[in-house]
Amino acid sequence: MSPRVVTLAHYYTAPEIQRMADKVGDSLELSLYARDAQADIIVFAGVRFMAETAKILNPQAQVILPDAGSTCSLVTQTDIAALRAWRESYPDHVHVSYINSSAEHKALSDWIVTSRNVDDIIAHLYAEGKKVIFSPDRNMGAYLNFQYGYDMPLWSAVCEVHDKFNEDALNEAFAGVSGQAFLIAHPESPLPVLQRADYVGSTSGMLNWVKSYQGELSATIFVATEDGILYNMHEARPDLNLVQAPIYAGCQCNSCPYMKLNTVAAVQAAQAGQGERIDYLTPEQMDAARLPIERMLAFSQRYVA
Known part of the structure; x- marks a missing residue:
């Protein structure tokens, strides 16, 4: 067979x-x-x-x-020995790691999160009175700290694709639109971009926002994430003017090379x-990494739609 x-x-x-x-x-x-x-x-x-x-x-x-x-740049920018030392410097904190991380990284984590469930999981931990450190995505962590008033210490890696979106290019792009314009953005983007977004969410979340959009069809919808999702968005809503957000003046060309x-x-x-x-991956590595992933999956299946 x-x-x-x-x-x-x-x-x-x-x-x-x-x-x-x-x-x-x-x-x-x-x-x-x-x-x-x-x-x-x-x-x-x-x-x-x-x-x-x-x-x-x-x-x-x-x-x-x-x-x-x-x-992924979030992996290549993270030295595991340095991450271990950083984690050990916060012995009374829960280590929450974004799923965009290596197996070794996950094995050093207490929880794994995705961009879809990170808000709910961290809110759950804070509601339990826990203190949190967040890795590896600095931009996502900075947004969470800003949005919810957390004080999470953050690791310093970024997604090289999302980190290219910038406020100046967006200002120029919005100024060039005569009608209504919206911005939807992935939380891996820099904080100034996220602060001006009409919606911040996961890849699936942005796709669902587009699917359910009921506003003016003439509006321009800027999408601050990797360009692959534009295919799915255009397939779902060919009636909308969907444009990838610029990374500098005139450029709407932000792809993940990997x-x-x-x-x-x-x-x-x-x-x-x-x-x-x-x-x-050794059985020991997989066992250590599986625990925080399964913790996330169990939480998401119970609490996150």
Whole structure:
């Protein structure tokens, strides 16, 4: 019997890759799907930390990343030894880590969060009287501190894609719109961008905002996130004027170079059993990383729609 191959693709991959997938989604959706997939082989068209998460949640499956170079700046900007020392300097704090992190990083965490459930989980911890440190995304942590009055110490890494969005370029773009304009933004963006957004939320959250939009059809909707999601937004609402937010004057061209390594040829090769196999994690590493992930998944399934 041939092995059952399941292909997962993140919203930030190219449209042709999404059309090859059995499931397209954001980090939380794909994490849940990977955990429950009855698959012999999981091909993860995304980046390495996502494939690692799939392996941690479904260790019996063979997980393949189409291109070995598909990493993330939040991972490459985080030195694990320095992270461990930072965590140990806050012994009475709960360490909450964004899912955009390596398996080693997750193993040093108490909770894992996604951009969809981070608000709820951190609010839950504060309601329990806990103190929190947050890693690795500095921009997301800064927004949470600003929005809710937290005082979380933050790690210093950023997403190199979202960090390029800036207030000056947005001001110029808004000035060039004669009618109504909106901004929706991912919380990995810098705080000045998020402060002027009409909606801040996860990739799926922004997509749902677009799907449910009932305002003027002539309005311009600027989208401050990776350009891959524009495909899904245009598919859902071809009647809307959706434009990627600029990163500098005149430029609407912000793509994740690591996501775009997932080419048709690379995904096809992975489906045939080639590519980068996630077989380097030890059982001890996976056990340590799985605990905070499963804590998040249990919370999300109970509390987060």
